[in-house]
Amino acid sequence: MSAKVNRIDADAVRALLTGEGVLATYVPIARGGRTIQLRECPRCKRRQRRPACKVDRDTGRWIHHSGPGGAAVCKGDALELVAAFEGLDTRTQFPEVLARAAQIVGVGPNIDPGELARIRAEHQAACEARDRRAAEERARGEAMVPALWEALERRHLYGERYLASRGLDPAALRRCGDVVRFYPEGSPAVRLYSLDAGEPINIVRRQIDREPKILSLDLANALGVDEVMGTFSTAGTLAGRVTDLDPDGVDAAVLVEGMTDALAAVLAFDGYAVLGANGARMMPRVATAVAPRLVAARGWLLVAVDDDEQGVAGAGDAMRAAVAAGLELEVSVRAIELGAHHDLADAWRAGWRPGDTGGAA
Numbered sequence: 001m002s003a004k005v006n007r008i009d010a011d012a013v014r015a016l017l018t019g020e021g022v023l024a025t026y027v028p029i030a031r032g033g034r035t036i037q038l039r040e041c042p043r044c045k046r047r048q049r050r051p052a053c054k055v056d057r058d059t060g061r062w063i064h065h066s067g068p069g070g071a072a073v074c075k076g077d078a079l080e081l082v083a084a085f086e087g088l089d090t091r092t093q094f095p096e097v098l099a100r101a102a103q104i105v106g107v108g109p110n111i112d113p114g115e116l117a118r119i120r121a122e123h124q125a126a127c128e129a130r131d132r133r134a135a136e137e138r139a140r141g142e143a144m145v146p147a148l149w150e151a152l153e154r155r156h157l158y159g160e161r162y163l164a165s166r167g168l169d170p171a172a173l174r175r176c177g178d179v180v181r182f183y184p185e186g187s188p189a190v191r192l193y194s195l196d197a198g199e200p201i202n203i204v205r206r207q208i209d210r211e212p213k214i215l216s217l218d219l220a221n222a223l224g225v226d227e228v229m230g231t232f233s234t235a236g237t238l239a240g241r242v243t244d245l246d247p248d249g250v251d252a253a254v255l256v257e258g259m260t261d262a263l264a265a266v267l268a269f270d271g272y273a274v275l276g277a278n279g280a281r282m283m284p285r286v287a288t289a290v291a292p293r294l295v296a297a298r299g300w301l302l303v304a305v306d307d308d309e310q311g312v313a314g315a316g317d318a319m320r321a322a323v324a325a326g327l328e329l330e331v332s333v334r335a336i337e338l339g340a341h342h343d344l345a346d347a348w349r350a351g352w353r354p355g356d357t358g359g360a361a
Contacts, residue, residue: 007109008102012116015123016105017078019060025104026085033226034058042084043074052212055081058130065212134230141219141232145200148222149181149191152203158186162208167349168263176266179239190259192216192236192278195289198243202232204278206259214259216278235285238262238276242290245273251299253290254336255318257283257306260345265304268344268354272302280306280314287318291325291333300332304344311343 019036023029029036037051041064053064053074060078076084082104083090083097090097102108159182160170173180180188183205192202204216220228239262244250253273254265262276275290277283287301294301301322305315319333327333336354341347 008098008107009111009116010098011123012107012111012119013098013101013105014077014079015119016107017060017082017101018058019055019062019078019081020057021104022060022078022081022085022101023055033220034228035220041074042081048211130229137219137223137228137230138232141217141222141230142199142201144222145191145203145217148217149200149203152181152183152189154178154181156182156186158208159183159188162186162206163188163263166260166345168260168267168345172267173263179266180263187215188259188263190238190262190276192234192238193241193243194233194236195242195285198241201236202234204234204238204259214279234278235282236278237286238278239266240274240276242273242275242286242293245290245293245297245299247297251294251297252302253294253299254302254304255283255286255290255315256304256344257311257314258343261304261306261343264345264348268348269302277314277318280310283314283318284321287321288325291322291327294322294332295326300334301327302334302336304336304338306343307338307341 020029023036023038026042027038034057036055036057038053038055039049039051040047041053043064046064053062055062060081062075062081064074074084076090079097079101080090082101083093086097086100088097088100154174163170163173163180180190182188187205187207189203189205191200192204193199194201202216204214207213207215216234217232219231220226222232238259245253250271250273252271253275254269255275255277256262256265257277257280259276262274265272265274265276273290275286277286283303287303290301303315303319303322305311315335319329319335322333323329336344338344338347338352339356341350341352
């Protein structure tokens with residue numbers, strides 16, 4: 001069995017595998033737009049009243065934002081989708097996953113080389129066309145972000161009460177500039193800036209009493225269309241920009257995880273470039289982008305560490321990325337000492353201030 005599985009061409013299977021084809025094998029699906037929504041996640045099996053698991057009909061890429069551990073576990077490509085339905089792990093059971101996927105698309109273990117070349121060429125051309133269209137759609141969406149931000153409310157009683165409950169004084173935040181606005185239902189929102197030019201590329205909100213807690217812009221909604229290839233980028237910095245650093249001015253940055261920590265950092269670290277990563281997994285990317293600027297400015301980077309597994313891993317990877325780019329551990333890059341507090345926002349609410357434990361000397 002293993003020898004036969006190993007002769008299956010994985011590239012051919014990937015080229016032919018679609019989200020619609022995979023789903024049709026396991027669950028009833030409806031016709032409609034490019035994205036298929038599922039009430040039950042194929043990986044964690046969590047069933048929700050509102051569909052929270054989304055699958056691209058063509059590519060098979062999928063994500064479930066509300067799964068255990070967030071979207072870090074329940075997501076992947078079409079092969080991962082097959083693995084999820086089969087209860088398999090692509091890292092340790094790849095031959096079994098590939099064999100099942102091959103059955104779905106009808107690829108045998110000894111496919112004709114000419115046919116294989118044709119499949120690969122068609123797949124490559126389709127991918128390139130899809131990537132071009134996705135990039136064009138993303139650019140159109142990003143161009144709308146400034147106007148979408150201006151349409152949000154500067155004040156909102158419900159939203160400001162939520163911020164105050166987190167120890168984030170709305171009046172103090174207003175004095176720091178246009179850093180937070182509110183959706184009509186009260187969700188606080190901040191802009192996400194690109195890692196290169198510092199342009200606004202997304203708006204991230206913190207939903208107060210609904211799931212998912214963190215929600216970014218939907219490209220289809222922004223463009224007013226049903227069929228889209230692209231998505232808004234979620235890689236960037238919240239609250240501040242990498243381009244805020246200036247060798248003749250701002251030469252220090254603070255890297256945190258998430259929106260509330262970013263707002264707490266705005267209040268706590270006056271004169272710093274505040275760089276909020278849109279999740280722990282994004283922290284190394286932000287560190288990689290900012291470290292060369294800090295090296296050039298002979299500045300330093302402070303990193304806030306959330307007291308959970310993902311937070312520790314993200315912050316650790318970020319500091320290693322900063323060191324690889326030229327900063328020096330415990331000299332020009334170091335963790336903020338928060339004591340027993342879970343994160344920077346909780347520490348700020350409890351009365352912690354920079355310098356209390358040597359975190360921002």
